Amino acid sequence: MKRAGANVTTKSATTPRLTHRQHMRSASKISLTIKEVAANKKLEQNMSKLSFKANTSTNLKAPHAKAQTARGAGGSKRSASTISCRSDNRRTEDTLSQLTKVSSSAGDHETCGGGGGPVLSARERVVENNKMKVFEGLQRKLQDMQTDFMQKFETLKRSSPDKLKADYKFITMVRNDEYKLVLKDDHLVKMPKKLPTDSVNDFKERVQNAVESSIMSVIGNIKEIQSDPDRMLNLEDPHNLLDKQQNKNIQELFECVNALANAKDTEMDAQIVRMQKEIQDGKKALQMAEKKLTEIKAIHTSELEALEKDLKEKTDADAMKRETQISEMNRKLRNLEKQHDKLKTTLQQNTEECSHGQTEKAKLLDELKSCKDNIQTLNKKLTHAENQLNHDKKDKHEKSETIQKLEVELEKCKKELEEALQAKPTPEQHNHEKELKKEVHKLKGKVENLEKEKQEFIVQVEQLQEEMNVMDKLRHKIHDLEEENRDLLAREKAALENVELPKEFQAELVRLRQSESEKAREIEKLKIQLSKAHYNIEQLEEQIRRDQQLLEVRSELINSLQTNDHTQRIQLDQIFAEVGVKNNTINELNNDLRTKSEEFQNLFNTLSNKQMELSRQEHMIKLLEESNERSQMLRVKQEEKIGRMEEEIARLKQTIALYQHNVLGNAGCKNLIYQPIVGADDYNENLYYYTSERRRKRQVDINVKKYEV
Numbered sequence: 001m002k003r004a005g006a007n008v009t010t011k012s013a014t015t016p017r018l019t020h021r022q023h024m025r026s027a028s029k030i031s032l033t034i035k036e037v038a039a040n041k042k043l044e045q046n047m048s049k050l051s052f053k054a055n056t057s058t059n060l061k062a063p064h065a066k067a068q069t070a071r072g073a074g075g076s077k078r079s080a081s082t083i084s085c086r087s088d089n090r091r092t093e094d095t096l097s098q099l100t101k102v103s104s105s106a107g108d109h110e111t112c113g114g115g116g117g118p119v120l121s122a123r124e125r126v127v128e129n130n131k132m133k134v135f136e137g138l139q140r141k142l143q144d145m146q147t148d149f150m151q152k153f154e155t156l157k158r159s160s161p162d163k164l165k166a167d168y169k170f171i172t173m174v175r176n177d178e179y180k181l182v183l184k185d186d187h188l189v190k191m192p193k194k195l196p197t198d199s200v201n202d203f204k205e206r207v208q209n210a211v212e213s214s215i216m217s218v219i220g221n222i223k224e225i226q227s228d229p230d231r232m233l234n235l236e237d238p239h240n241l242l243d244k245q246q247n248k249n250i251q252e253l254f255e256c257v258n259a260l261a262n263a264k265d266t267e268m269d270a271q272i273v274r275m276q277k278e279i280q281d282g283k284k285a286l287q288m289a290e291k292k293l294t295e296i297k298a299i300h301t302s303e304l305e306a307l308e309k310d311l312k313e314k315t316d317a318d319a320m321k322r323e324t325q326i327s328e329m330n331r332k333l334r335n336l337e338k339q340h341d342k343l344k345t346t347l348q349q350n351t352e353e354c355s356h357g358q359t360e361k362a363k364l365l366d367e368l369k370s371c372k373d374n375i376q377t378l379n380k381k382l383t384h385a386e387n388q389l390n391h392d393k394k395d396k397h398e399k400s401e402t403i404q405k406l407e408v409e410l411e412k413c414k415k416e417l418e419e420a421l422q423a424k425p426t427p428e429q430h431n432h433e434k435e436l437k438k439e440v441h442k443l444k445g446k447v448e449n450l451e452k453e454k455q456e457f458i459v460q461v462e463q464l465q466e467e468m469n470v471m472d473k474l475r476h477k478i479h480d481l482e483e484e485n486r487d488l489l490a491r492e493k494a495a496l497e498n499v500e501l502p503k504e505f506q507a508e509l510v511r512l513r514q515s516e517s518e519k520a521r522e523i524e525k526l527k528i529q530l531s532k533a534h535y536n537i538e539q540l541e542e543q544i545r546r547d548q549q550l551l552e553v554r555s556e557l558i559n560s561l562q563t564n565d566h567t568q569r570i571q572l573d574q575i576f577a578e579v580g581v582k583n584n585t586i587n588e589l590n591n592d593l594r595t596k597s598e599e600f601q602n603l604f605n606t607l608s609n610k611q612m613e614l615s616r617q618e619h620m621i622k623l624l625e626e627s628n629e630r631s632q633m634l635r636v637k638q639e640e641k642i643g644r645m646e647e648e649i650a651r652l653k654q655t656i657a658l659y660q661h662n663v664l665g666n667a668g669c670k671n672l673i674y675q676p677i678v679g680a681d682d683y684n685e686n687l688y689y690y691t692s693e694r695r696r697k698r699q700v701d702i703n704v705k706k707y708e709v
Contacts, residue, residue: 130663137656139182144649146170147184151642155635207617214613221606275596282589289582300575307568314561318554325547332543636698643694 120128153168173180 141649141652142171142182143184144645146182148642148645150183151638155639158635207620210613211617214610218606218610221603272600275593275600279593282593285589286586289586293579293582296575296579300572311561311565318557321554325550328543329547632701636701639694639698 149168171182173182
């Protein structure tokens with residue numbers, strides 16, 4: 001069905017069904033997308049197409065966009081795109097035909113205005129101005145119609161979105177490769193340019209996912225509580241109930257969660273009471289155990305005090321006896337220390353003699369090392385001098401050979417010169433003589449250089465001879481030093497025979513100690529001759545034997561006391577072990593009570609967290625409901641504006657009809673856009689009926705909302 005350049009096209013667009021709460025209505029997704037034309041095809045009459053799509057999620061693209069077309073640098077053209085609006089009124093067809101005629105005439109005038117066209121008269125100018133005014137009025141009317149259509153489409157889509165499955169293409173205006181949608185600027189300002197990507201449906205999905213995750217976590221916690229054998233919880237199996245309730249609506253899920261959050265679990269309370277009783281019983285057992293511990297400690301302390309008194313008395317008696325023995329032993333030790341001091345003096349004398357011998361030996365060793373170092377340096381110098389001599393001899397031999405060769409060449413050159421002088425000179429020979437002279441000059445220079453080198457070699461030979469003499473002297477010195485070294489080695493051997501080797505100092509100390517022991521033996525042999533010393537020694541030995549016997553008796557007494565102490569300690573350890581076992585049992589009970597209390601606290605914390613999450617989600621749902629109510633209130637206000645605008649449109653139609661009738665022509669004019677309204681009363685009755693019905697419906701909606709609140 002084609003009407004005045006307008007193609008009616010209906011396309012089915014799928015809209016997602018609202019499976020959740022009916023009062024959570026999502027905002028419409030309005031997308032204004034420019035359909036691009038291929039680069040190879042040319043634009044016919046600058047027809048642009050803008051699709052107005054209906055969807056449940058909010059996403060709006062910018063209405064103004066530059067056309068990416070291969071258009072020339074011409075003047076501005078106005079073209080009307082296709083509009084898919086169904087109407088059975090003939091007036092709309094007339095208006096659209098007039099609009100296309102006027103737009104084509106305006107485009108022609110604009111294209112011809114640049115050149116030198118025919119001059120128009122005053123009447124024709126007035127007619128053209130009137131046509132332009134009529135065109136601007138029609139453009140405004142078009143803007144109003146499209147804005148009204150958009151607003152009605154938004155309101156109807158909220159009530160019945162499944163019925164509005166179509167794409168609507170609005171008229172656009174192209175100027176300088178820029179599209180502009182023919183709508184009111186106020187309406188475009190109200191429409192956001194870039195709505196957020198997350199729509200209300202996305203937020204609903206987020207809320208639903210959060211609720212499902214919270215429910216699944218509650219189910220998981222309940223499963224863990226049931227599966228854990230240590231936790232003595234006999235809850236009912238809510239897993240099957242929650243699995244059934246997952247497939248229901250969000251409202252039922254929230255009610256279930258609220259019921260779970262607000263309901264009191266009797267079994268949990270009973271278990272808590274049982275655990276509290278067990279805790280009280282454990283506390284009583286602890287108190288009884290503590291009383292027993294205090295009694296055992298009192299008995300233990302009394303026994304320990306008695307044992308300590310006995311041990312103190314025995315130890316005091318032993319200490320007095322041992323002090324007397326220690327005093328006697330100290331006297332004997334003093335006598336032995338005096339003898340030891342005498343032996344130390346003899347040892348010091350022997351060590352001093354040994355140290356003196358070692359110092360002499362060290363001096364001899366240092367002299368030997370210095371002699372060896374000197375011999376090594378002299379050997380190095382000899383090898384270096386011999387190498388230099390061999391090298392110089394080789395150079396001398398090579399240079400003597402070169403001198404002999406040059407002397408032979410000189411003799412040949414002299415013979416050639418003599419022969420050349422005897423022969424007659426020719427120009428060629430003259431040149432040859434010059435060359436020969438040059439060669440002779442060069443050879444003379446070489447001979448002089450060789451003579452200089454020869455003199456240098458002679459000087460070097462003399463120096464080498466002097467060095468050889470020096471080396472001979474050094475050899476004699478080395479021979480002398482070797483003899484001295486031999487003498488020193490002989491002395492060293494003789495010294496080694498007298499003095500021990502310096503490498504093993506420990507062995508020397510052992511030997512010195514052996515020599516000291518031998519000297520001590522000699523001293524003892526000398527003392528043996530003294531009868532008094534022997535007599536004193538025998539008395540001391542007898543006293544030592546007696547002391548040893550006394551010590552053995554006392555050691556036996558000490559061993560018996562130690563055995564008694566050991567037995568008493570074993571008994572005490574047994575008592576402490578029994579007390580420790582009881583303490584361990586008490587600690588285990590305390591730990592069990594703590595773990596159970598911690599488990600209960602964790603359960604209460606999880607439940608409180610879930611309740612907080614549910615309260616937050618309920619708050620978000622309330623906010624969404626409030627936003628929905630605000631949108632409904634805005635819709636009511638917009639409907640009121642629509643009624644006012646319709647009244648203004650009717651008045652404007654009347655004024656345009658009167659203007660056409662009075663200004664543009666007579667009643668028989670064929671180019672009238674709006675036919676003059678003959679019966680204004682009938683039209684006003686219909687308008688008032690429509691406005692009264694709209695007001696009545698709006699008042700009913702407001703009353704229903706008030707009743708719901």
